[in-house]
Amino acid sequence: MLSREVSDVSAKPRVATASLCGCFGCHTSLLDIDERILQLVDLVDFDRSPLTDIKTVGDCDLGLIEGGVANTENLEVLRAFRRHCRTLVAVGACAVNGGVPAMRNALALRECLEESYVRGVGVYHPGIPRDPEIPLLLDRVHPIHEVVKVDYVLPGCPPSADTLWTFLTAWLSGQPIAFPYTQIHYD
Amino acid sequence: MSTTLSLDGRPIPFTPGQTIMDAALAAGIYIPHLCHNPDYAPHGSCRVCMVGVGGRLVSACTTAALDGMTVESNTETIQSTRRSIVQMLFVEGNHVCPACERSGSCQLQAVAYYVGMLSPHFPQFFPQRPVDASHPDFMIDFNRCILCELCVRASRDHDHKRVFAVSGRGLASHLVIDSPSGLLGDSHFAASDRAAQVCPTGAILPKHRGYEQPIGQRLYDQAPISVVGDLRAQPGGE
Numbered sequence: 001m002l003s004r005e006v007s008d009v010s011a012k013p014r015v016a017t018a019s020l021c022g023c024f025g026c027h028t029s030l031l032d033i034d035e036r037i038l039q040l041v042d043l044v045d046f047d048r049s050p051l052t053d054i055k056t057v058g059d060c061d062l063g064l065i066e067g068g069v070a071n072t073e074n075l076e077v078l079r080a081f082r083r084h085c086r087t088l089v090a091v092g093a094c095a096v097n098g099g100v101p102a103m104r105n106a107l108a109l110r111e112c113l114e115e116s117y118v119r120g121v122g123v124y125h126p127g128i129p130r131d132p133e134i135p136l137l138l139d140r141v142h143p144i145h146e147v148v149k150v151d152y153v154l155p156g157c158p159p160s161a162d163t164l165w166t167f168l169t170a171w172l173s174g175q176p177i178a179f180p181y182t183q184i185h186y187d
Numbered sequence: 188m189s190t191t192l193s194l195d196g197r198p199i200p201f202t203p204g205q206t207i208m209d210a211a212l213a214a215g216i217y218i219p220h221l222c223h224n225p226d227y228a229p230h231g232s233c234r235v236c237m238v239g240v241g242g243r244l245v246s247a248c249t250t251a252a253l254d255g256m257t258v259e260s261n262t263e264t265i266q267s268t269r270r271s272i273v274q275m276l277f278v279e280g281n282h283v284c285p286a287c288e289r290s291g292s293c294q295l296q297a298v299a300y301y302v303g304m305l306s307p308h309f310p311q312f313f314p315q316r317p318v319d320a321s322h323p324d325f326m327i328d329f330n331r332c333i334l335c336e337l338c339v340r341a342s343r344d345h346d347h348k349r350v351f352a353v354s355g356r357g358l359a360s361h362l363v364i365d366s367p368s369g370l371l372g373d374s375h376f377a378a379s380d381r382a383a384q385v386c387p388t389g390a391i392l393p394k395h396r397g398y399e400q401p402i403g404q405r406l407y408d409q410a411p412i413s414v415v416g417d418l419r420a421q422p423g424g425e
């Protein structure tokens with residue numbers, strides 16, 4: 001159930017967001033709600049999010065995940081969100097089904113890396129990066145529901161600002177979530 | 188003799204020999220479908236047009252209409268079965284809508300919207316399938332093929348060429364091309380063929396153009412397929 005179940009009714013619901021293997025387009029779309037963001041900050045508190053620059057996720061009512069799972073850091077962040085968020089939502093094509101990054105799934109990881117870092121046009125000092133600071137890539141890009149339980153999905157590349165707003169306002173008011181035809185698209 | 192069936196409680200007249208789909212289309216009632224195209228013999232392979240008759244699910248495109256028949260179509264149970272079927276079509280291939288020129292004017296996508304699909308739900312197969320760009324005018328992206336066999340039927344029954352066929356069984360079923368190399372460019376396929384015009388997805392696409400219509404103005408951007416109709420039924424076609 002997509003209910004907030006806030007124990008302290010005086011507290012504003014907490015919302016965390018993260019971009020895993022995405023392009024930040026879904027976050028940009030969230031900012032595209034324009035002046036409605038002033039309403040939103042009155043209604044919710046943001047926890048970890050690129051919008052707040054908070055680096056660790058605390059207990060939240062809602063987690064919005066953009067992007068699929070392509071590397072070990074994505075895995076760690078996604079699992080932390082699942083532990084801390086009562087409701088977890090896959091936002092956008094990449095979180096929902098892997099999206100464009102998952103097109104690499106048809107190729108072996110080594111082939112992808114060699115194409116980019118060894119044989120690629122204009123590559124100098126060829127060699128696959130192996131700095132320990134760089135998260136290890138997984139052999140495949142996964143939709144997030146293959147890794148954790150997901151409570152709701154918002155398709156789109158990105159979901160439009162109106163789609164996100166419809167979802168957020170319905171969720172905040174505890175109403176059933178229903179979209180007009182034009183707000184659901186896969187691209 | 189007048190014959191009538193009941194579709195979701197509505198009396199629908201038909202002539203003997205028509206299928207449930209024929210009768211519904213003639214009455215202007217939409218039953219979602221992908222492999223059905225009234226120009227070709229019914230195929231019954233996509234299973235999206237499932238309707239309830241006598242407590243069983245049957246495909247509307249291959250089931251003969253009978254006098255006094257009671258047919259259920261627009262119920263939540265049937266829509267949810269159709270949704271699962273469409274979700275399976277999505278995970279079996281690689282349908283990357285954001286990277287497809289057909290997006291917005293794609294019948295697979297429009298049917299998925301119609302049945303209320305928010306996500307493909309099932310584990311993705313991520314199959315490895317090639318793209319055939321050997322033909323000067325058309326390309327085939329096998330990642331997007333749903334094996335509806337409309338190109339097979341159009342090439343065989345209208346173009347009289349038999350350029351396409353489906354080979355293999357079960358999960359290994361795949362579209363093959365009749366040419367010594369197996370490539371489209373070495374076949375008798377021509378841009379003027381009907382087979383070039385019938386694909387309900389982005390699997391068979393014209394080259395040298397793409398993303399011609401801006402987002403918002405594409406076929407299914409503003410209204411659902413139940414209102415707009417099939418891709419191939421549009422004035423001027425594709």
